[in-house]
Amino acid sequence: MTPGPMVLDVRAVTKVYGQGDTAVHALRGVSLQVERGDYVAIMGASGSGKSTLMNILGCLDVPSGGRYLLDGTDVGALDERRLSILRNRKIGFIFQSFNLIPRMSALANVELPLAYGGVKAPERRRRAQAALSQVGLGDRMDHEPNELSGGQQQRVAVARALVTAPALLLADEPTGNLDTRSTADVLGILDQLSLSGRTIVLITHEDEVAARAKRVIRLVDGGIIEDRRLRRAGQTGVAGPPPVAVPLAEGAR
Ligand code: ADP
Ligand code: MG
Numbered sequence: 188m189t190p191g192p193m194v195l196d197v198r199a200v201t202k203v204y205g206q207g208d209t210a211v212h213a214l215r216g217v218s219l220q221v222e223r224g225d226y227v228a229i230m231g232a233s234g235s236g237k238s239t240l241m242n243i244l245g246c247l248d249v250p251s252g253g254r255y256l257l258d259g260t261d262v263g264a265l266d267e268r269r270l271s272i273l274r275n276r277k278i279g280f281i282f283q284s285f286n287l288i289p290r291m292s293a294l295a296n297v298e299l300p301l302a303y304g305g306v307k308a309p310e311r312r313r314r315a316q317a318a319l320s321q322v323g324l325g326d327r328m329d330h331e332p333n334e335l336s337g338g339q340q341q342r343v344a345v346a347r348a349l350v351t352a353p354a355l356l357l358a359d360e361p362t363g364n365l366d367t368r369s370t371a372d373v374l375g376i377l378d379q380l381s382l383s384g385r386t387i388v389l390i391t392h393e394d395e396v397a398a399r400a401k402r403v404i405r406l407v408d409g410g411i412i413e414d415r416r417l418r419r420a421g422q423t424g425v426a427g428p429p430p431v432a433v434p435l436a437e438g439a440r
């Protein structure tokens with residue numbers, strides 16, 4: 188199959204945990220297409236199915252029903268080994284808790300997905316250095332996670348997510364553990380990545396974070412109840428309006 192313009196093509200996906208009387212219908216037929224260059228925020232109350240959807244989009248779990256195509260590949264047809272290869276090649280993950288490896292330099296952390304992907308050492312180093320420079324940490328590459336602030340650690344995690352040039356950046360509450368200043372830094376980097384044409388899907392509770400995206404999707408009880416476009420999708424943000432300045436939360440210094 189030739190990959191279409193859609194990075195994500197989710198068709199009537201369901202997810203059921205458990206069986207019989209105790210079955211939980213976490214997703215009840217979600218359909219969602221995301222084109223290259225879009226920046227999508229997924230919102231919803233606790234228990235609405237955000238993490239379930241995120242796990243399926245990230246190929247960490249498989250749907251109970253429906254189909255999911257990632258960059259043209261039907262994920263349902265893949266075994267565990269092929270799924271992990273697809274994950275490594277196509278997706279960059281950014282987590283709320285950073286998930287960096289302790290006692291490893293920022294550079295080594297960012298090189299890791301390239302090492303798994305079989306990229307040779309000199310090329311690995313070069314690309315990891317470029318990714319760290321892109322997030323403004325060119326002067327912190329030898330620092331270990333415990334020598335970095337939370338905001339800096341999350342910027343390392345962003346560098347690690349983008350170093351493989353993935354089709355999709357998938358972020359789960361990426362600013363959930365950050366103070367106002369670091370939140371602004373990380374959101375600024377995501378804006379830049381979006382402007383440069385990266386495709387981003389992020390889960391957030393915060394309206395201020397969602398307001399930076401180009402499109403906001405709301406989940407209630409495992410279904411999409413709202414899909415609202417704020418800015419034009421597409422390869423670059425140049426044709427659309429620039430990201431709006433979002434007032435910072437109260438308590439900002
Ligand atoms: P959210 O991330 O929006 O809080 P989740 O996707 O984690 O929502 O959960 C959606 C529903 O599925 C909830 O009712 C939750 O209790 C249930 N659920 C999530 N994971 C599991 C699991 N592994 N086993 C059983 N039920 C689950
Ligand atoms: Mg969750």
